[in-house]
Amino acid sequence: VGGRPESPLVGPETENGVAAMAACYQGFDPAAYLQYNYTPPRADFERKDSIVPWKLACLHRAFTEGDVNGDLLVDIGSGPTLYQVLSGCEVFKKVLLTDFLEVNRQELRGWLQDKGVSSLDWTPYLQHVCKLEGRRPSAWTEKAAKLRQVITDIVPVDVHRPQPLALDDLPSAGADCLVSCFCLESVSPDLAAFTRALGHIGRLLRPGGHLLLIGALGESYYFGGPGVKIPVVPLNEAQVCASLKESGYTLIRLEVYTLPQDMRVGVDDVSGVFFAKAIKE
Numbered sequence: 034v035g036g037r038p039e040s041p042l043v044g045p046e047t048e049n050g051v052a053a054m055a056a057c058y059q060g061f062d063p064a065a066y067l068q069y070n071y072t073p074p075r076a077d078f079e080r081k082d083s084i085v086p087w088k089l090a091c092l093h094r095a096f097t098e099g100d101v102n103g104d105l106l107v108d109i110g111s112g113p114t115l116y117q118v119l120s121g122c123e124v125f126k127k128v129l130l131t132d133f134l135e136v137n138r139q140e141l142r143g144w145l146q147d148k149g150v151s152s153l154d155w156t157p158y159l160q161h162v163c164k165l166e167g168r169r170p171s172a173w174t175e176k177a178a179k180l181r182q183v184i185t186d187i188v189p190v191d192v193h194r195p196q197p198l199a200l201d202d203l204p205s206a207g208a209d210c211l212v213s214c215f216c217l218e219s220v221s222p223d224l225a226a227f228t229r230a231l232g233h234i235g236r237l238l239r240p241g242g243h244l245l246l247i248g249a250l251g252e253s254y255y256f257g258g259p260g261v262k263i264p265v266v267p268l269n270e271a272q273v274c275a276s277l278k279e280s281g282y283t284l285i286r287l288e289v290y291t292l293p294q295d296m297r298v299g300v301d302d303v304s305g306v307f308f309a310k311a312i313k314e
């Protein structure tokens with residue numbers, strides 16, 4: 034994403050903080066990140082208390098309980114992962130994936146272009162979500178095809194810009210739904226920047242559209258690769274609710290997962306995960 038336009042709204046200390054976060058991400062390693070967070074124990078589909086099945090259940094319920102619909106779903110800060118749109122791809126005609134780093138956009142293109150070159154085998158994820166949908170697990174190939182059919186593009190994003198996406202990447206009416214997972218708190222220098230970023234992505238969403246937000250609670254850092262320690266804004270539930278309200282959303286539901294001891298594997302100091310379903314006013 035090109036040079037940042039001077040924004041009259043934020044001072045030099047915020048500009049410096051945002052630039053420092055961008056510098057941290059230069060060392061981000063998609064394969065390592067996937068290994069740290071998307072393999073057992075954090076992604077163990079046999080364990081009721083594993084984090085990833087909990088996230089997939091939250092997303093499945095949110096996308097299928099009847100109030101979420103429309104044409105376009107946008108995932109903000111996709112990273113190298115696809116799990117966040119495995120339920121949404123059945124509900125929306127078009128899905129737009131976005132990330133700040135070319136290495137992540139490249140990782141996603143690798144999977145989508147059917148070259149099977151992705152760093153992680155998403156089959157167990159596809160099978161798990163098929164089961165949540167009451168389909169036989171072998172329907173995962175149909176879900177993979179559906180995903181490849183509805184994902185229209187993978188584009189650059191910067192949540193610190195008042196316009197996080199290039200204007201021609203988004204229809205003028207805006208997106209009907211946004212999903213964003215572990216992005217805002219992991220890319221912001223402080224709580225004020227986190228809340229501002231929430232407002233920026235809200236501008237991509239039509240009024241009445243839904244935001245499905247997953248994030249870390251009580252996390253102050255995580256490793257984005259070997260030796261790549263990235264600072265995180267430590268959030269609690271009250272701050273998440275206050276930031277959503279301050280940024281023009283009405284909260285529908287907040288769910289919280291608390292990490293069991295053996296989900297703490299040394300790649301971060303996260304203590305919980307939140308799932309928020311909200312509506313843009």
Ligand SMILES: C[S@@+](CC[C@H](N)C(=O)[O-])C[C@H]1O[C@@H](n2cnc3c(N)ncnc32)[C@H](O)[C@@H]1O
Nearest residue numbers: 110111112133134190191192214215216219220
């Ligand atoms: C912790 S990862 C989350 C990845 C994925 N959504 C998930 O659920 O695991 C944070 C992502 O935010 C991206 N990112 C970094 N700076 C950003 C910015 N200024 N705006 C948007 N995304 C950014 C990184 O490239 C990375 O993919």
Ligand SMILES: O=[N+]([O-])c1ccc2c(c1)CN[C@@H](CO)C2
Nearest residue numbers: 070075084085215219255301303
């Ligand atoms: O357990 N998980 O499913 C999981 C997935 C991704 C991430 C975390 C935990 C915690 N750290 C964040 C970065 O701030 C990234």
